[in-house]
Amino acid sequence: MEFFVQLLIDGLTLGGMYALIALGFTLVYGILLMINFAHAEMFMTGGFIGYGVLNLLSNESTIATASDFFAPLSILQSTQPFFTTTALGFILMMLIVFGVAAVLTGLLGMTIERFAYRPLRNSPRLCALISALGMSLFLQNFVLLAVGHRMVFPTPEFLANLNAVPLFGSIRIAPIDLIIFVTCLVLLFTLDRFVSKSKLGKAMRATSQDKDAAGLMGININSVIALTFFIGPALGAVAGTFFGLKYGVVTFNMGLFPGIKAFTAAVLGGIGNLRGAMLGGFLIGVLEALASGYLSIAYRDVITFAILILILIFRPGGLLGESVVEKV
């Protein structure tokens, strides 16, 4: 029982991250009917940016090196103890790290859309898929050459000193897991509200229903698509940074498997359906955790791929999606 609950907690944390990534897949698919293969690299890039910012704020030697390049950065030396040791500082630092990672990655996503995908909007869908695959290859190798293939993620002192939170009995939840889970829930809820209630969110939904009609109603399609390509990667970046914090390392090719799993989550929930992607993310996370606990760690990934293949073949509409008749 305890083992099961522990696995469940693991699965939900993991699932939260998958859900964040899955949203990016599902948002883009909903609007452009395109599998943005490079979205997995948004997760990876976000992780690397988070790594860089966190280092710059909390790692003395990084601050020293950075100050040599750009003198004003030496101010970070004085803020470093505040950020790493106090609770307020830690929260502030996390906000900065996630904020910068999300915004930069979001901008990167918009740039990619502008230059790689927009010219293909009227091409066959397979062209866009190949282009996205190329972009993924490019980003991976860019990060690899520019930064390195594997970076050890710093753990801020404050976080390291926190004790695991007892839930009940001997079940405990690691502070980082708790943070991840809560943050994911908050973000997912906010996004859901945003899309269903705000004006921009309505424009997004209208665009995903019918691009041309939305355009005629005065919605600027290009800016809606750009917004989609900002939100998706930004959420992916949050997941990437969490991944680094939880596992203590980011690698240039870390995007592939979480990317595929998040895609599986999006398809499982019904691609194009936001709540479906969230549900799918948590389901896949829990399933993976249970599978590695009870079945076989070695075949853990095989199980996810098998689920993906089975859904695509037998229920391509997913759990919450609707089946679409293709027009002849």
Place this chain on the structure above:
Amino acid sequence: MTNTKNTSKNTTAAYEDQAVKGKPSAAEAVFGNIAKPMFSGKKATTPLKIALTALLLVVLFVLPIYLQGMGEALLLASLVGIGLYVILALGLNIVIGYAGMLDFGRMAFYAVGTYAAIILAIPLANLLGPSLEGLVFPVVMVGAGLVAAFVGWLLSLPVMRLRGDYLAIVTLGFGEIVRITLQNNPFDLTNGLLGLPKSGDFMPSPPFFEYLRDTVQWAIGNEFFFTVTRNVYWYYMVLIMLIIAIIVVRNQDNSRLGRSWAAMREDEVAASAMGVNITKAKTWAFVLGAFWGGIAGACFGFFLGGISPEPFSFLNSVIVLAIVVIGGMGSIPGVLVGGVLIMGFPELIRWFAMNHLGQAGGDIQSMVANFRNLFLGLLMVIMMAVRTEGLIPMKPKFYKLFGKAKSGKGDNSDASAATTGAAPKGGAGS
């Protein structure tokens, strides 16, 4: 009453006139300078093309002698690698270029071929004994091709109705499933990460290798002897397999089967309305594409003398895909050029760095490969935006017209020729 009839007849006559006038001029305009039609006597090929092909073949066959003479025999190993990837890409080209289905998991078939070849080779070698050792490789290579084709058929069953982009993701997943499974040593067959052959087993040597190695001693100049080393042997073996692959794939493209692929690629609904069995066409594309994965895999396993799961990563599937996409989907010359550029370029730089800059191999190799992948990714993005058809686009298939409908029959109406020849229950389609 008579009105309709007359109009009809007049039009027939008009078509006839038009056709008779048009026939020689059309043929001349398109095929002003045909030398000899190739294969079944329909396709036209210029003498220039034949000469260039012959020249290329001569160069390819003499190259090892030259390279060995220059003391660059190691480059031959790189060329073997390029050749294997080109064979893989030719197989993928059937699936993507001809049939229009995306496959992101090409390594699955390469891996299945390699492992099948090695797993089959060792018991077979024991069975045949040392005197027949040479038979093992050819038998096992065909076997590996068939096993890969069988796996391709198995994969084709569930994915038959999938849409293009979903198919790509499913094949990706399949490729990863195969790789992970190989790593985990199912049924103690693959020996996990350690790879094959297991310690104590020995790979049989390929046909005539020892004989050629011991007998061929061509003196070239004063101080150099051309000998058949392992690399030279595999260079020629892969070259021959590559040529066979090109001929076979080309034959299949230029056939009723190839036309059914092309029609399906262009418009699935129209193709099936014209009687193309889509399921059958897709299955053949999968099976025949996978077959070449198996053939290349068998050569790869024997060339290396053993195998582990590492080379079958998703990245390598992407590289094979890039060869086809950048070279030109559906174009055999495109695939050849794409393969040589994409696989050859990093090898050349690595060779240059090793020999002329005195650098240690490993670091340079991986860095060059990373830069290559960086540019490859960028090139795929740019290519899709500005030149979807690739470096050397697929050419439409021009036919030399028979013009039978008119010639020989004199003043018979064309329309009646059509009626008697191809109307329902006519003589066509024997």
Place this chain on the structure above:
Amino acid sequence: MNKVVAEHQGYLMQATNATIQFGGLRAVDSVNMNIEAGTIVALIGPNGAGKTTFFNLLTGIYTPTEGEILFEGRSVSGKKTHVIADWGISRTFQNIRLFKEMTVLENVMVGRHVRTHSGFFGATFRTPSFRREERQIQEDAERWLDFVGLTDHANDLAANLPYGAQRRLEIARALATEPKLVCLDEPAAGMNESESADLDDLILRIRDELNITVFLIEHDMKVVMNLAEYIYVLDFGKLIAEGLPAEIQSNPAVIEAYLGQDMEAAIKAKRQALLESRGEKVATPPATPAPEAAPEEAVMDSDGVVMVMDADIKEKNDAA
């Protein structure tokens, strides 16, 4: 030809209560239709009436949710499109679906697919029988190109043909499958006067010289009235009228719908009344154009018979 036989042995195509439902929409709703071999039949109706959907049902692209469509007594329900093509139904498409990156000749060669057999083995090893068949395929395809007058374009890419020629190529491709019934989906759409006159001739030749039954969707009333021997009118998925061209021409709803100014509105307004008034007739349509039909139609009809006989005699002469 053989009107009596057709009457007693059944029709080439027979739809009974054919229905397809997409969600809440009945795109084709309880349609009864009979096509007799050797005739030219038109299916007309406003945009979105379900005409193309009916073609899709007939050619197996969709499966009827209710009812049945028989072709030569066999049900097409659940049959794959290529099997139906093999039985002898071929078609063209409203929004031209040529194989654009293939040559004109190759497009027609694809049409020969269903009447030829060579496969993987022959293709790979270039066996003599394979070569013979390829040669035959090309010769036949050339003949069909000749039939529609596109020989000069044989080695052009289909995508590069002018619009009217693309329509004719689609017809050649459909004919190359040696159909018994050819379904033409708005063949005259986008054609000018002279092109559409040529098309009329072509369609007549298909029936008269090749003995192929023609089933036609067309908006161009001139083409329909020139060619069709029997007309079905579809609106919102339902059959609202059927009859000889003269009958359809004198049908108030159709006059308002097609010859009047406000097509769509008129036909919508009259739809309900028409359904009621013609309800009985829909259930039991006349087997053949009635003998006491309008003289013009009778002329056309008898002309068709004469033409067929003519073609038969010609064939015998050729053979002799």
